[in-house]
Amino acid sequence: MKKLYLIFFSILFLYASNEDSFLKTLNEVSEIATKTKLNLNKTPSNVEVINRDFIIKSGARTLLDILKYLPGIEISMSASGKREIVIRGNKSTYRDKIKFLINGHEVTNNLYSNQFYYYNFPAALIKRIEFTKTPDAVLYGDKAYLGVINIITLNKFNDNQFSFYQTNKKQTTLTIFDKLNKNTLIDAHYEISNPTIKKTKTYLVDVSQNKHQPIGIVRDNRPYELEKEVGFGLRYKKENSTISYRLQYFHKGNFFGIINLPPLVHDKHVNLIHQYLNYHFSNFLTDDIIESFNTGIKHYQWKGAFRVGPIDSNFSNPNSDLIEGANIKEYEIYARNRLTYNSEKHITNFILETKYARPYKYDYFQYVVGHQKTISPLFPKNIHRYIYSIALEDLYIIKDNFSIIYGSRYSHYNDFGSNLSYKLGSVYNLNNKTTFKLLFNTAFRAPSWVELYAKTAAAFNGDPTLKAEKIKMLEFTYLQKIFSNDQFQFTIYRGKSKHYIGRDISPITHKEIYKNLGDLIIKGYEISYKKSYSKGYFGINYSYNNNKNEFNNLIAKIYYLYSRVRKRLIKGYNIYNINPNLSFFSGIIYGGKPDVPENIKQINFHYFTLNTNLNYHKNNFNVIFGIDNLTNHKNYYFVGPSDIVYGRYVFMQENSALPLTGRKIFIDLIKKW
Template sequence: MSLNKNNLLLFIPCFYSVFGLAQESKTAAKDSLSMQKLDEVVVTGESQVMSLSKKLFAVGVLEQKDIAKVAGNNLADILNYNLNITVTPDPSTGRSTISMFGLDGQYVKVLIDGIPMASDNGMGNNIDITQINLEDVERIEIVEGSMGVLYGDNAVAGVINIVTKRGLENDYKWQLQVSVQEETVGSEYALFDEGRHIQNAKLSHQLSDKTSISIGGSRNDNAGFFNNYQGKNYVNIQDNAVVNDSLRGMEWNPKEQFTAFGNLNTALGKHAIFYKIQYYDESVPVYNHYVNGRLDSNTGMVNPTALDENFDTQRLMNNLNISGPLKGPTIYNLSLSHQTQKRYYKQFVYNIRERGIASVIADDLSQSSEIWYSKGFVSNMVPTSDFFNLQLGYEFNHQTGFDAIATGEYSSDVVENTLENYDFFGVADFNITDRFSVFPGARFTNNSQFGNKLIWSLSSTYNISNTFKIKGVFGSAFRAPNFEELFFYFVDSNHNVQGNPKLDPEDGISLFLNVEEKFRLSDKSMLKTALKSYYFDIDDKIASVIVTDDEDRNLFTFDNVDYSKILGFSLENSLIMDRWQASLGMTYLGQSTAIDASQVSNSDYLWSFNLQSSLGYTIPSINTTLSAQLKYTGRTQIVENNTGGTELGQTDDFTWMDASARVNITKNLSLTLGARNIFDIVRVNASDTPSGAHGSSGVPSRLFGNGRSYYLKLLYNLNFN
């Protein structure tokens, strides 16, 4: 189901009837409290030191209360509402990745407290955002624009920073938080075997004025989406023979996630120290739609079995942040991290009648990585000058591991590889006038695979008035190949899939312009408007290609074969008016892609229109907040890796809407209930996918949702001394 674009556009004049009431004021005002507000804040751990981030980038902030009112358990639950971010799920693997300004997850860096998060194949990029639990999160910062100088390769479209809660409020010594959440998956729900079941617990203790600790855990049991499939124990037997009707298994594979964490926040004099340890485990079973129906030689009866799989991901993260004054107002910030990630692959024969594993075909470690990371910088190095300032820093990354699809037949041949980065960066601050500043920056990176590269940027801010500001960022669009693209290895008698260690980084230019104005409507009302324009021109884009190896076999690998250009314009508005909060944003984005390997090109831009709107109302008399979010996603261009090579296609438009109500029943107990995917989106027509899939009625389509779902969350929060 999808709403017509013309109907959606009816929202625009309604909103601008309010917009027309605005009268410009030159007095600074509070920002909107809506979820899509753009506050001038800075990245975590850097609130005292990264003044450049505040000056250069408009940072969208999702506060903990924004997460709570939509019962967001993981990052995928909350990012779907952002105008310039699209969440794309993969029902077969359970992964959900994001694209930002039309660039996929390889171009967006995800940080935990300022430190890149380990993914399947790298640091901070192409993250499965369903694996990021939000129960211990204070806020989410979304920084838009090319940030390669400050945050390294692959921060082309922007940075998403997850900020951990620190300390207790209101002088309490102890805090206990416990919550349970039950959610349908479409119309499917049962206490154990269907739906989504979430439990969370956290205990915090304020040891002293300067030291606090917390421990906690979260379990998210998603039973998957059947959508007329019949589950893992289904078999169709007629006349003592198996009839393969492809109804076994599920449309969307289930997953069970467990997250455990511990935090220490303390201070030694003027120096702040924060340590975080987190363990994550995820299990994703894959049920084969095809059933084998061999006869049992002893009984003569059919013995149905299926060749199933299970993927288990385990991640351990140790992060340490230290910051403080180096000398006077000159401040340092140091980050250290050790992270490991392992993915285990199990392939086995499942006996459907006996409901157990008959034999194990493979049980191997298919992906492993160990990462040592450090970043340090010194800010405000010339505090006595009003005209000039400087920030200098370094970044180090050492990753060892391998990536393959284990089959049990060749896993001993997998070779461990090492990838290292040594980076040095600096950003200068020239205050030309009181209102106009220029920030040139550069990063020198030395990579063990492709050698030395230079990342550069030139940024500027111009404050026309206290409420009217212009910010621009012009720089290199630099993306380094990830671990999979360099070192992936899957070779046996039937497969020949390998990475390419000779890949060059992608490069090009990026341009981001933000014009922002605030309007005071009354003492309790304020409107904020931001107009954005962005352009990306990326050369040597890395894509999957098919070549011939030395034995004249097809070799599936990666190469620098194509280019991509993206041009877009956004208008974002947020309004606060007494008890009302509203936002409306629109984006018009064009993509042009050429793929030399498949000789497919589209020199013209494929344009798409996106719209986002939210509305909230607070009822103090009953301690209730009502909210609704609507997002229209226009058609998008997709680069798909198929058996015939890389192809271009597009996915049709669709509309997504959620609504919720949060009620504070007592001082310690709150209830959140709501509906996701109100327009009942399941599949969206897509010209780049094969036709004839189950549930698609022969029309090519991509699975985006699991239908209209309902949820209820109870949170108990007890503070005591």
């Protein structure tokens, strides 16, 4: 039939003007659809997308308030009070082993390979979140180990806006987004969070000869959870070129101290500043081939101090605490060129990438209050990392209902030699209701400079002989439509992380060191169901992880006796539009008990929160009033012991429980123009 029409029209109206322009536009809009993930369910990809409607209506203040509703994601906290994104039960001290992008630009640092200074990024400025919970080194390169988060901020499609968010827990957020002119976008935000958290007892525990018995209370203090944040973003686009600049300043109080010790006097804090300046150029080389070029510079500074612990037996005297601190600066220069070939049957990406990074200031100091600082270099001289890589990924559309993806990336590190990552996947639409996806991915993570080279008095000591971590992950997804406007999804995954880098104790120096501990088996499944109805939409999901470590090279077994993560998570949400101006949100999150020691099993470590809000909008004005943790359920994070100090002691919170802030009442005002 199609052929008949083709012949019919070909004979009658054969002319070719405007064809080139049309085909080029078709490629352009296909590129937009791919970039904005409109074609997600037709590609062998496991990216999850959270859109603006959910972000605003959920009443979220920060990025983490949004991510907590995703299947398989647990928002947790380290012993030092640092927020963590636990993906599929993988909790890792000081780094979440993910690649974090803002508008496609990486903001993960090289120093620690983390990015927690962006975890409180205000929800009001987020247009869309793209989250991949699986390794994808072929497309994203280094650091895309356990997943990738890409935050898309408000852009030309959004209205200008100002927002003010206030909670009863001393948390305030101000944001602004403005299209200064047709070429220039700016956004800015200021946040302060200083909730009052109840006092907690900290015990000193002697772990020598596996006694693990508390000696006594060291501290009984209130945590110091002050966080301040200032951010600014600028995008200037003219024709095919875009210049982007972003600054993120994060000030963090000591909370429980870096090793679980609540502060006494002379509270310490750290300041982190991350910046990037990126130049992007995109152009159609031919009707079929798009060139996308990025180059830029990134800068990161970590400056601050924290309490390590008492240097003598007088544990209750704050003036006998050892204070450690540092002033570290790094920069990175990078260039990436991507050629995308679009044809009827293929979408092919060819990527060339290079980056050079080095720390250029790395002062480490330590002192006891009232005494002189001793300053020494944290790293050896002249360390740097130079990476170049070449990648090819092809999506082959075999039939309308069947596509495969395959690709490989060759990377060379000056300090880790060569590595080959690869992927293979497919998507098959069995009929109008059923889809299957199968993906196999590998990735590689070179240790950060702290893991390799740091030399400190206690917690951070690197090992230059560390091997890089490698991961393989197989993932199967089954999608089923039961009604016309719903989607059921079941995903099962199994993978192995080799040469897992974790912390252990040096048998020689008795200091804590980074070490390749062995392998980690990652396995589990996720079930989700979402449905839209005439007045709104709802979703519910359940996830289970059953990861197992096979660490055979471990001295400080206490670190890894317990997984510290919740194996089972149940989440749900419902957005009900009462009328065109008024909507009601309800969300619920339940987390099963983490794997905890026998002696504290009586503690209710189950996580439960019921969140609700009412959202009213009229004439470009939006007001959201809501309550998080409506039932005021007493939630705790389970944290293991602190790092071992002096080869013998650890500090532990009473029952290893870090309390959360309890019921939160908030108001969010957004004015658009």
